[in-house]
Each structure stands twice: as structure tokens, then as C-alpha cells.
Amino acid sequence: MTSLIFVMAGLLSGAIFAAQGAINGRLAAFAGGPLVAALISFSVGWLSLAALILLSRPQAPNSSVIATAPPWVYLGGLIGATGVALAALSVPRIGxxxxxxxxxxxxxxxxxxxxxxxxxxxxxxxxxxxxxxxxxxxxxxxxxxxxx
Missing domain, CATH: 1.10.287 (Helix Hairpins)
Structure with a gap:
């Protein structure tokens, strides 16, 4: 049953990401380009996550443990920003x-x-x-x- 929940979460994420490309492509037309659209998109995401953290009050992260992480673990944000910008650029052109x-x-x-x-x-x-x-x-x- 647990696997089915994760598969359903993947399907939901896929549906949401399909809409995200179109939304950010449209935002790019208003914002002046895909990079600005990606910045706005990530700013809204950052604010949403900050609000959820403030509301849920999770335990504070241990900075000494975080400092031991290999540098490549921080590439997720760069990869996400690149994907959002490329979607904003490409979706209006190819669908x-x-x-x-x-x-x-x-x-x-x-x-x-x-x-x-x-x-x-x-x-x-x-x-x-x-x-x-x-x-x-x-x-x-x-x-x-x-x-x-």
C-alpha cells in the first residue's frame, strides 16, 4: 500500500509539473523572460516553504551536521532553477x-x-x-x- 501512495504522489507531481511549465511560460511573457519568471517562481516557492516551516515549527537543523554534507547535495536548487527557466522558455514554443x-x-x-x-x-x-x-x-x- 505504501508503494501505491508514492506512485500516486509521483503521478500528482507529474500533473502539477505539466501545469507549472505552462504557467511559468505565461509568466515569462509578462515578466520579460524565462530567467525572471524562474526567479519569481522560486521566490513564491521560497515564501511558501518559509510559511510552512513557521507554521509547523520543525526542530532546528544542526548546522554542524549540515556542514559535513558533500558540496554536490546543494545542486538541487540549481537543477530546479534551470528546469523552471527552460520550461518557461520552451513550453510556449513546443507545447x-x-x-x-x-x-x-x-x-x-x-x-x-x-x-x-x-x-x-x-x-x-x-x-x-x-x-x-x-x-x-x-x-x-x-x-x-x-x-x-
Whole structure:
């Protein structure tokens, strides 16, 4: 049952991210470009998280433990900002379905390789013919969405 909840959370996140690309693309038209749209988007997100933290009052993080984290763990914000800016730039030009299809295909290609390497401390999951077939089908799906 727990796995099903996480799959449903992934589906919900996917639906929300599809809308996010279109919303930020529209924001870029009003804000003067995709970088400003990404900045506004992340500012709203930052304020929302700050409000949730103030309301939930979690235990304060231990700064000495945080200081021991490897530098690469902070790349998530940079990756997120890049993705939001690229969505704001691309969605108005190629459409939501093509963008999301390409986004998912790119995520799947990278994730298959990262799983194979056991990257970032994850469990190693070998590349299999089934995973490669799934990746090819998804890439074909992106092509079909864009073409038709």
C-alpha cells in the first residue's frame, strides 16, 4: 500500500509539473523572460516553504551536521532553477505535451544510467533490456507527440 501512495504522489507531481511549465511560460511573457519568471517562481516557492516551516515549527537543523554534507547535495536548487527557466522558455514554443514528454524521456534516460552507477548513494540497479526498451518506447512517444 505504501508503494501505491508514492506512485500516486509521483503521478500528482507529474500533473502539477505539466501545469507549472505552462504557467511559468505565461509568466515569462509578462515578466520579460524565462530567467525572471524562474526567479519569481522560486521566490513564491521560497515564501511558501518559509510559511510552512513557521507554521509547523520543525526542530532546528544542526548546522554542524549540515556542514559535513558533500558540496554536490546543494545542486538541487540549481537543477530546479534551470528546469523552471527552460520550461518557461520552451513550453510556449513546443507545447506542454512535447515538453513534458521530452522532460520525462530525459529523466528516464538519466535515471537508468544513474541507477546503474548507484549514483548519489543509491542502490545499484543494473541496466536491463527491459529498461532500454522502455526508454526507446518513451523516446518514440515524444517523437509521435511532436509529429502528430
Amino acid at each position: 506542454i505535451a512535447t515538453w513534458v514528454g521530452a522532460l520525462i524521456a530525459g529523466q528516464l534516460m538519466a535515471s537508468i544510467w544513474l541507477d546503474h552507477l548507484g549514483a548519489f548513494g543509491q542502490e545499484v540497479r543494473e541496466i536491463t533490456p527491459g529498461r532500454i526498451a522502455g526508454m526507446i518506447c518513451l523516446a518514440l512517444g515524444v517523437w509521435l507527440i511532436r509529429r502528430y
